[in-house]
Amino acid sequence: MSFDATFQNKRFNSVGTRPLRPDGIDKVTGRARYGADFNMPGQLVARVLRSPHAHARIKGIDTSKAEAVKGVKAIVTAADMPDLTDGDEALFAILDNCMAREKAMYDGHAVAAVAAIDESSAKAALKLIKVDYEVLPHVVDVDAAMMADAPVLNDTIFTQGVEPAPSKPSNVANRSEFGHGDVDAGFAKADIIVERSYKTEQAHQGYIEPHACVASCNADGTADLWVCTQGHFVYRQNCADLLGLEASKLRVTSSEIGGGFGGKTHVWAEPVALALSRKAGRPVKLIMSREEVFRASGPTSATSIDVKIGATKDGKITAAEATLRYTSGPYPDMWAELGAMTAFAPYDLENVKTVGFEVVVNRPKVAAYRAPSAPMAAFAAESAVDELAKEIGMDPVDFRIANVAKEGTRSSYGPVYGPIGIGPTLDAAKAHPHMSAPLGPNQGRGMACGFWFNFGGQTCTDLNISADGTVTIAVGTVDVGGSRASLSLIVAEELGIEYSDVKAVIADTSTLGYNDMTDGSRGTFSTSMATISAARNAIEVMRQRAAIMWDIPLEHIYWEDGHAKAAGSKHGNRAPLSVKDIAAEAGNTGGPIAGHSELVADGAGVSFATHICDIEVDSETGSSRVVRYTVIQDAGKAVHPAYVEGQYQGGAAQGIGWALNEEYIYGDDGRLQNPGFLDYRIPVCSDLPMIDTQILEIPNPNHPYGVRGVGETSIVPPLAAIANAVSNAVGLRMSHIPLSPPRILAALNAAKT
Amino acid sequence: MRYERPQTIEDATALMAGAEANAFVLAGGTDLLVRMQSDAFEADLIVDIKAISGFDAITQTEDGFVIGAAVPSAALSEDAALVAAWPGVVEAANLIGSTQIQGRCTIVGNLCNASPAADSVPALVAADARAQIAGPAGTREVAIADVPTGPGKVSLSKGEIIEAVLLPKPEPRTADAYLRFIPRTEMDIAVVGAAVNLSLGDDGTISAARVALGAVAPKVLLVEEAAEALIGSNLDEAALEALAVACSNASNPIDDKRGTVEYRKEVAGVLARRAAQTAYARAGEN
Numbered sequence A: 001m002s003f004d005a006t007f008q009n010k011r012f013n014s015v016g017t018r019p020l021r022p023d024g025i026d027k028v029t030g031r032a033r034y035g036a037d038f039n040m041p042g043q044l045v046a047r048v049l050r051s052p053h054a055h056a057r058i059k060g061i062d063t064s065k066a067e068a069v070k071g072v073k074a075i076v077t078a079a080d081m082p083d084l085t086d087g088d089e090a091l092f093a094i095l096d097n098c099m100a101r102e103k104a105m106y107d108g109h110a111v112a113a114v115a116a117i118d119e120s121s122a123k124a125a126l127k128l129i130k131v132d133y134e135v136l137p138h139v140v141d142v143d144a145a146m147m148a149d150a151p152v153l154n155d156t157i158f159t160q161g162v163e164p165a166p167s168k169p170s171n172v173a174n175r176s177e178f179g180h181g182d183v184d185a186g187f188a189k190a191d192i193i194v195e196r197s198y199k200t201e202q203a204h205q206g207y208i209e210p211h212a213c214v215a216s217c218n219a220d221g222t223a224d225l226w227v228c229t230q231g232h233f234v235y236r237q238n239c240a241d242l243l244g245l246e247a248s249k250l251r252v253t254s255s256e257i258g259g260g261f262g263g264k265t266h267v268w269a270e271p272v273a274l275a276l277s278r279k280a281g282r283p284v285k286l287i288m289s290r291e292e293v294f295r296a297s298g299p300t301s302a303t304s305i306d307v308k309i310g311a312t313k314d315g316k317i318t319a320a321e322a323t324l325r326y327t328s329g330p331y332p333d334m335w336a337e338l339g340a341m342t343a344f345a346p347y348d349l350e351n352v353k354t355v356g357f358e359v360v361v362n363r364p365k366v367a368a369y370r371a372p373s374a375p376m377a378a379f380a381a382e383s384a385v386d387e388l389a390k391e392i393g394m395d396p397v398d399f400r401i402a403n404v405a406k407e408g409t410r411s412s413y414g415p416v417y418g419p420i421g422i423g424p425t426l427d428a429a430k431a432h433p434h435m436s437a438p439l440g441p442n443q444g445r446g447m448a449c450g451f452w453f454n455f456g457g458q459t460c461t462d463l464n465i466s467a468d469g470t471v472t473i474a475v476g477t478v479d480v481g482g483s484r485a486s487l488s489l490i491v492a493e494e495l496g497i498e499y500s501d502v503k504a505v506i507a508d509t510s511t512l513g514y515n516d517m518t519d520g521s522r523g524t525f526s527t528s529m530a531t532i533s534a535a536r537n538a539i540e541v542m543r544q545r546a547a548i549m550w551d552i553p554l555e556h557i558y559w560e561d562g563h564a565k566a567a568g569s570k571h572g573n574r575a576p577l578s579v580k581d582i583a584a585e586a587g588n589t590g591g592p593i594a595g596h597s598e599l600v601a602d603g604a605g606v607s608f609a610t611h612i613c614d615i616e617v618d619s620e621t622g623s624s625r626v627v628r629y630t631v632i633q634d635a636g637k638a639v640h641p642a643y644v645e646g647q648y649q650g651g652a653a654q655g656i657g658w659a660l661n662e663e664y665i666y667g668d669d670g671r672l673q674n675p676g677f678l679d680y681r682i683p684v685c686s687d688l689p690m691i692d693t694q695i696l697e698i699p700n701p702n703h704p705y706g707v708r709g710v711g712e713t714s715i716v717p718p719l720a721a722i723a724n725a726v727s728n729a730v731g732l733r734m735s736h737i738p739l740s741p742p743r744i745l746a747a748l749n750a751a752k753t
Numbered sequence B: 001m002r003y004e005r006p007q008t009i010e011d012a013t014a015l016m017a018g019a020e021a022n023a024f025v026l027a028g029g030t031d032l033l034v035r036m037q038s039d040a041f042e043a044d045l046i047v048d049i050k051a052i053s054g055f056d057a058i059t060q061t062e063d064g065f066v067i068g069a070a071v072p073s074a075a076l077s078e079d080a081a082l083v084a085a086w087p088g089v090v091e092a093a094n095l096i097g098s099t100q101i102q103g104r105c106t107i108v109g110n111l112c113n114a115s116p117a118a119d120s121v122p123a124l125v126a127a128d129a130r131a132q133i134a135g136p137a138g139t140r141e142v143a144i145a146d147v148p149t150g151p152g153k154v155s156l157s158k159g160e161i162i163e164a165v166l167l168p169k170p171e172p173r174t175a176d177a178y179l180r181f182i183p184r185t186e187m188d189i190a191v192v193g194a195a196v197n198l199s200l201g202d203d204g205t206i207s208a209a210r211v212a213l214g215a216v217a218p219k220v221l222l223v224e225e226a227a228e229a230l231i232g233s234n235l236d237e238a239a240l241e242a243l244a245v246a247c248s249n250a251s252n253p254i255d256d257k258r259g260t261v262e263y264r265k266e267v268a269g270v271l272a273r274r275a276a277q278t279a280y281a282r283a284g285e286n
């Protein structure tokens, strides 16, 4: 039976309430099991040897001395991980990133790994592995990598997407283009044009829990992996492909997750741990240190972006154009393309053109980070929009409202919008008390908009009703932000039972069908859809059971308010049967009651937000403090409002850190200088004000409750909102993120002279 | 690796003197334990000094204060007489890390770790504090500024352990202040640190001053020209400007992940000004 996902406007009992999350107590008492908390009998400790060079040919690796160290059970290099990728370039990039093959492509690139009976033997062995490197010229800066004389990282990369195809290899892997209309004609109609270049530095997701796993390859060809991940089904597929295992024979169990934000959607250490276990014949535990996390996992792109926007004197944008250059680490990817798609998404533009260049550099392979690529594009676009509003003499909110996209607008990346929330978030910003609050001395106010696509994807859930009428729901999307609470609310809503009678668990890969990972803000959107469908399937079963219990035809039974009821005057006097009543009789009416669902959740509604912030700048030191911050975002329907607010605040907090202080700093030698939280400065609690939130609910027509994903959009506006606020505070346009104190002071000094 | 927890300073210095290689004194451990995590670190002997009698005491004497080498920073702020006498030293020690770190870390550890950015060291130098050192050959006293010799290096000889920091009894109408610049609000390392200690004459003019800077050179700097800029003034704008210029000129920093040369030079002047204003206001109240 196919599932009708269309929005039905109904009144809710459970959805929209704020009960405590089921995983909360274990997390605050330290009982929750994270990636490093799994253990196996006889387990070995793994350590990884990493390249100290930004770019080097590996001429040879001698492991003989290390193998002789007492307690060492296995050493693997690329030779132990044969290339089974069969021409799949994306998969090959994952393999090469897990263990360098011919060349080390960045400082921190894995070149060998050891499994030993304890930490000290593993450490001793690492020191005895001899790698013969031929150091090669390197490049880490995005603009430098595009220069004609830059060292070419990979001579099989010929820029795609350009005509005619280039005859020489370069570091530009791909060119993409989006837009419509005629920008030249549009600029010709403009009274005022703003044109500016921007840069953003590379940031890390900064999850508190480092990557950790236990891998166990068994003698019978099966294998187990316990791991901290955002997507255990995807990890299973990647690991199986790279190691030549059958997917069904590799059972992957996800742990609790101490943050991922996109950084745990990619495998790094897991295939290596499996390869070590296979070679040693024993389980292997691999935990990355914080330094390894920074040097070898995670980061987002560093970017260089040019924006040009023109408008008429009365505030209508006539054309908008952007060129976006994004680093992707050493392997081609599509990060600039995402930036090019999102840059101007909030606006209704007649003429728009964006071009994205994917640039390979000697930095770690870029991973998704919460609305990947959109924050940098929004920083550039929204800075220019703000500057243009100022030049025209219009209020920045009014200027945006005058050009805002609405239902029926053709988006800058192609599709025509359905009902969307950008206009309402701007109206809410205009009306918000924050917008009219007085500013103190040395303070500036900024605002900015942000967009993210959201994603749906493959989802599979099982709902089981116990004999006592309580319910377990098994889902395959890892809970990164309270989804077990939200999904329990959905079950309670559909079945008409109490939230406390529902237990939600994350099933492993052997007990449930495939699920895409928790990314693209899809967790609650897609899994709630499958959960509603599974609950409705279970209700169907319960109707059948009620028919047996009452011995009346199925058509005479309907479901209402958590009960089977008999329709019509003939049966009208029967007391309705509750879930508990029906469950108690299940053994006599056909066995256990369950509802199953598998679907592809289409129609994830796009998501928009508007942020407002006030910043105070100390003009003598360049130091800045966020003094007030407000997030306004469309949630479609907030299933659990407290956890929606948590997503809004979390994204804003990460964006604030990125905007003000977070950056990868490389030395001239191409080595990362700040692989730790001391010098990679994420905000601490006292750096942030309470972040205010306002939830708007513009229903997504493609979800029964109107839900849209909310996890990512909140990180899109902060870079721009903060840059606009700082620019207003100091009276200078700031165009290089992060706006660290030395950068602000240097700009102030430059303006003086 | 051997771990020892001697009860007397004689045993402690004997252990350190007799060690073959890689022996470390352990005070609060907030630097040492972090270093021990690194793959490159190797230790044969750790001598924990927290059980040595008297090491956890702050004693007021006729000459001033004796702060034992195992006194945690948090305890400094709980000693009212010390806070009244040397508010700048206490505020510097209580900028280190966080509440948790301050419950453990010591100013002697801060000094002996010999980071150019150590927060309590400029304040101690400005206060003209001295280190009391015990060793196999007996005890000696040196100026705080003479303990660190460069990043990670100290002038202690084999077997020597600092027993205590000695702070003088301040002259009347004397006060100190310490300020540092960090990009965050806490849990950070000073990009620049500035300490000012000054005394006022009867007419309110500055009669004596000491100005010290951190994180702008391989080790703490005592800036004589900065002190001269203050002495004889009422901290008027000209004096403040001369102070800032002297501090910027004396700074000899490097470009690194925490700040540029130009940035550090400029901010050294800004912080010295602000610290001088605080110290001046405090001295006026004394």
Ligand SMILES: Cc1cc2nc3c(=O)[nH]c(=O)nc-3n(C[C@H](O)[C@H](O)[C@H](O)COP(=O)(O)OP(=O)(O)OC[C@H]3O[C@@H](n4cnc5c(N)ncnc54)[C@H](O)[C@@H]3O)c2cc1C
Residues within 6 Å of the ligand: B024, B025, B026, B027, B028, B029, B030, B031, B032, B033, B034, B049, B069, B095, B096, B097, B098, B101, B104, B105, B106, B107, B108, B109, B110, B111, B112, B113, B117, B118, B119, B120, B156, B160, B161, B162, B163, B187, B188, B189, B190
């Ligand atoms: C999270 C965190 C934040 C921090 N923030 C700051 C900060 O804001 N500002 C700052 O300045 N520092 C900071 N630090 C560094 C550290 O806390 C300080 O340097 C602290 O004062 C060290 O004192 P300790 O007693 O813990 O030293 P320990 O770690 O015990 O010792 C440090 C060094 O001194 C030697 N040593 C200790 N005592 C003696 C002695 N009596 N005689 C001879 N040698 C001795 C040790 O052998 C070792 O080499 C931070 C550290 C951490 C972990």
